[in-house]
Each structure stands twice: as structure tokens, then as C-alpha cells.
Amino acid sequence: MSALRIAIVGAGPAGFYVAEHLLKQDAHAVEVDLLDRLPTPYGLVRAGVAPDHPKIKAVIRLYEKTAALPGFRFFGGVEVGRDVTVADLSEHYHAVVCAYGAAIDRRLGIPGEQLPGSHTASEFVGWYNAHPDFSEREFELPRRVVVVGNGNVAADMTRVLGLSREELEVTDVADHAIDALADSAVEEIVVVGRRGPAQAAFTNPEVRELGELADCDVVVDPAEVTLDDVSRAFVESDDCTPTSRRNVEIFAGFASRAPAGKRRRIVLRFLGSPVEIKGSGRVESIVVGRNRLVRSDDGRLRAIDTGEREEIECGLVLRSIGYKGMALAGLPFDPDRGTIPNDHGRVIDPGSGEQIPGRYVVGWIKRGPGGVIGTNRKDAQDTVDALLEDVTAGRVPEPSGDASAEAVEALLTERAPGHVTFSGWQAIDRAEVARGEPHGRPRVKFSDVDAMLDVARGQTTAG
Template sequence: SVTKVYDKIAAHPNFRFYGNVEIGKDIAHAELVDHYHMIIYAVGAQTDKRLDIPGEDLAGSHAATEFVAWYNGHPDYHDFQFDLTQEAAAVVGVGNVAMDVCRILARSHNELYQTDIADYALEALKNSNIKTIYVLGRRGPAQAAYTNTEIKELGEMEEATIVVSPAEAELDPLSQQALDASNDRAMQRNVEIVKNYTQHQAGRKKRTIVMRFLVSPVEIIGTDKVEAIKIVKNKLVQKGDGSLRPVATEETEILPVGLVFRSVGYRGVPVEGVPFREDWGTIPNEEGRIIHLDSQEQVIGEYVVGWIKRGPSGIIGTNKPDSQATVNELLEDLA
């Protein structure tokens, strides 16, 4: 397991771990540089991106990362409150984190009990009144960021049925053309799974997951708390580089929901004393070697890996070779 790998690393006589330490608060960047010849920043993308729409700050509107931290027992989020008395929730985004949120909201108590979810979250979710979960994707099934496993698991839960409109599961001509020309088996399988869900019927189980594609939220509606979310229908247009991007149409719809979880991406935050690209939310680098923004010269002895290196994309299987590439550059500099 992953923990056994970490245990092996921690058992090395040269390994040291210092927790609850924040650079710029508990220790200065200059102090690190004074004491270590080589420093690797693996701080990830620590904040979520906002929707930047009216009503986003209403009670009941949350970042998906807050919910994930809460049910995983993160001490900083132990006292967070999520109004699970509501009957409907919207999850904005179709990445793996969005799927995680949807799955936790939809799972039965029996399914959750078999996981390592925090006890207080297990008890709160046991009494959840959520019956409908809308999952909103701004592009189509071919562009969804979730993995085959994540979307497949949504169709295998004890007390939840997942449904998709046949019209939204149908690929537009540009997406179909891209799919036909692609050798991306994962993308093809994602499309197949979603099309299979069009055969499902709502109401057969305690909860219903409604997957929506080609829609974007434009407003969260409510006076003091979330009461609904307004979405706009999108169409895909091809950019000059061949990629497909969503463009809003005039068609809108209002979904009655009492909870909204946004999961539309992440961005890095600056580390005190280290160059930072505000536009990308990353530490500027060349092959993992940190560089100064103005001169583009290497910052001697400082390196970066993962999402803070290249942006929030990819999973463990992506980050492992990414980290190895940076370490190779570090070893080359030591030679």
C-alpha cells in the first residue's frame, strides 16, 4: 500500500520530517537556503478556483476541497457545517474531485461505514436528506476530466441511480470527429459509460445523480442561503489550435438546490521568497529548475515538482515521472 512505501522512506536514517511548519511564518526562506544545499518545493495547488458568479458567497455554497477535507478528518475542517437537510445539491465540475464529492453524498451508510471516513462525517451523512445530486460539466462527455473508474463507480452504488439525458450524452460533430481520430481509449470508454447511463431511470433508488453536460453556472440564487442555481446551455466551438471550448447560448435553466460544491480547478499560492507566476499560479521553472521571472536565470539549488511546477493536471501516475524528471536535473547539477 501507499502507507507502506511512506513507512519505508521514513525508516531511512537520513530522513527527517517536520510538520506544522509554514515557510514565511514559522521559518523564513532565507533560513532554509542557509541550512540546505538543495530544496525541492512539492507544495501542490493549495487553493480552489472560484466560479466568479453572483451568489457564490451565499451560505450553502462551498469549495469541494472543504467538503473533502471535512469528511477525511482534516483537523482544520472538523467544525465545518454542511446543510445536509437539503434535498438537492449541485456539484460544479466533472473531474475526479467532483466525482468524490458526488459519491460521498450519494453513498449509503453501509457503503460509507466500510471506508475510513471521519466518524463525525459518517454520522452526519447517515442523517442526510439529499435525494438529488446534479453534476454540471461545461463541456461534453468526451472532454470530461474524470477517469473511467470514477464515472463507472457512480453507477454501482447501493442507493443511488445515475441518469443522463440522451441529448446531452450525444456528442456534437466536432467532439465525435475528435473521438474518431483519437487513440485515447480512456476517452472512448468515458463516452461509452455515459451513453449506457441514458438507459437508467430516475426514482428507482433512494437517490438520483443527474449528470449534465454542456452547461455552466451563471448565478447562485438565494436571499440568505442557496435556494437554486441558474445554468446556461453551452455549445462547443473550435479554437485556432484545434481545441474545443464552450460558448454560452441564450438558453438558461434554474435548478432548485440547497447546496453547491464547486470543483472547477485549483491554483498554487506563492511561497515566501520564491519566484511565482500569478497568471498561471505556478513557480517558474525550466525542467524543474526554478528560475527568476525577470532574468530567466536559474535560482541555484531550488527545484519544484508536481502541480506547483506545471499546473493542476494529472494524478499520481503523472506526478511520479514529473518528480523523477526534476530529481534527475538536481542530480545533474550535483555532478
């Protein structure tokens, strides 16, 4: 076999870690092409990480080192399923690794969910992060906002809503969002979680940061963080992580803190599930059902509805209850889990249980949404180990067509003539950084694809 040619669909952390592991191993000569539907790489590190978290984005430097390795190419602005199919890729590559994440927000499934003023996390996060899919959205930011969810994305949205102009203007938040956020009418952000404080999915730093905003108090009713018998037993058990125990302590600290009279306030609420969003033409309130925790027969803690109801007036609801992956033509899909069926990254035919040769998955589309950025590194190693084991065992098929790098370039030039190589992305990157320098900001992002392409076209198409 000549050089092993691998296509990776999705240029987020999972895709870059697969590329890194493949290109740094010594057992086989490998060439990797990383494809993404956007002209920009790095996935949620660029478009999902909160703009006031620049240290998390520093991981991009590692991905830049991967991109500099011999055998690496990036093709941005290429959508698999639209410009090329999985079958097309199989003609030119020994294996296709899907790393395209989980882009669909889970639904609450309650009346009023689709009212104007009720938005998904993807919409709002994409809007303030200059994601091209969402930059044209408009958000009415009223006096009270309700955020549904107790994970880090919910915490990020809450914190961004509470940032002062001074805090916003030193970040790479989208230009169009700075004035809207800084000058908004928002006075109160109510965060509603389905389970108790001991089960909240926030990481400790995300919780602490809520209490460190310059112009935003955190308010917690002591009753909200008083543990019931079930939660107390959970906290004392081996099932409770140190992170969860520390969260409980931080919440209790918030509850004992007197508000400082800042411009805005964050109110943390637990054991509440939305049952209806109400309004005449747009969101006017949300009805929340009170829950209690019970331990089911399998030992898991479940939140069950007590029948008690509370209506909270609000003009905006942001829903952050998790994500699901989406199907890609030519591959099996589990609609319940929102993942591609697999065994350690090997794609499996759910009917026969047999491996589909030359098809692999990594990241959220492999295991479901969860973990932090670094979780993808070990996950990628798991998939790469399986792929290389299959190569050694002769289970990876030869491409059915021309497997040369030139053939792929010709195909993509025909199907996606505006595609962006890594050198094109570097031109976009330099331009964004230059736009930010006069304002003391790390960058001012382009949110329009055509503008990005105009910058990228000034560079060589090789790369």
C-alpha cells in the same frame, strides 16, 4: 562536499518521491528533511483521496519504506513562511525543493458565489476526510445538491453524497461526517459539466463507480449524451484518448438504464456553465447557461454560451473547477498559472530567465494540478535529475550557515517546539488504527491538531 542536505517543503506524494529518488541514488551521499505544516504526512493521499478508495491509499506503504531509509527525517507541524522562511532553510541546506501542491480552489467568478451554502471542493473534501482546517465546518445537506465540475474530485464528492450508511461505516471517513451524510435529506445530486460527455475529465473507474452505489441511481437524459458534430469528430480523431471514448460509452449505458427506485439519484448534465447562484441569505438555486462546442482556430474545442438559461433549485452548491498554487515568500510566482516558474524543476527568475541556485520545485506547484498520484513519481525524477546534474556541475551553493542535522533540529525546536517527527506520526497512526478496530473500520482519524500532538508527545522526539 560532505553529505548533500536537502529540504523538501510538503510531505505529499511529490515530496516523498523526491526523497525516495534522492536517497536511493548512489552518486552522492544525501540527507533529506521533509517538512509539512500538518502533523501528518502523505498530503492528499490522506486528506484528499475519497474514503471509499482504500486501494489508492495503499501507496502509503511505499512512502513508509522511504521514511525508513537512512538519511530521512520528517518534521510535521512546521509551516514554511510562518515558522521558518526559505532564507532560513538556505542557511542549513544545499537545496530547497518545494512540493507543497496547489491548495487554492479556482473561483467561478459569478454573482452569488460566496452565498452561504456555496462551498469549494477543498472545504467539503477536507470536512469528510477529517482535515484539521475544515473539520469544524458545518454543511447543510438539503434535498438537491449541485456539483459543478467534471473531474475526479467532483465524482468523489458526488459518490460520497450518495453512499449509504453501510458503505460509509467501513471507510475512514471522518466520524463527524458519517451521521451527517448517512442521515442527510439529500435525494438528488446534479453534476454539471462545462463541456460535453466526450471532454469530461473523469477517469473510467470514477465514472463506473457512480453506477455501483447501493442506494443511489444514476440518471442521464439520452439527449445529454448524444454527440453533436464537433464532439463526434473529436471522438473519431487521434486527439481523443481511450479514456474519453470509454467514458462516452459508460454515459450512454447510464442513459439506457432504467432507474431502480433507489433512495437517491445522481443526475449527469453536460454543456452547462453556472452564471449565477441565487438566494436570499443562502443558496436557493443556481442559474446554468447552455453551451455549445466549437473548434477554435488553434484546433482546440471551446464551450461557448448560447444564451439559453436554466434555473435549478438547490440548497447546496459544491464547486470543483480546479486548483491553483500559492506564492511562498522568497520565491517567484506566476499568479496566472498558480505555479512557481521553473525549467524541469529548476526555479527560474521570470525577469532574467536565469536559474535561482539551490531552489527546485516538484508536483502541482511545478506543473499545475493534474495527473494521478503516480504522475508525481516521474515528475520527481525529472526534478531530482536536474538537481543532481547541478550538483555535479557545481551550480548548487553551499549552505550559508551550519548545515548539520543538529542545527536544523535546534532551529525547529525553537521556532516550532511542537513539531512532530516520523516516530510521532507513527504513534498517531497506531492510535487512529486502534480507534477504528472496534468498529471494523481501517482507522478513526483525529481531526484536531492538539489531539494529534498529545499522542505524538508520548513518543521519542528523535527520528
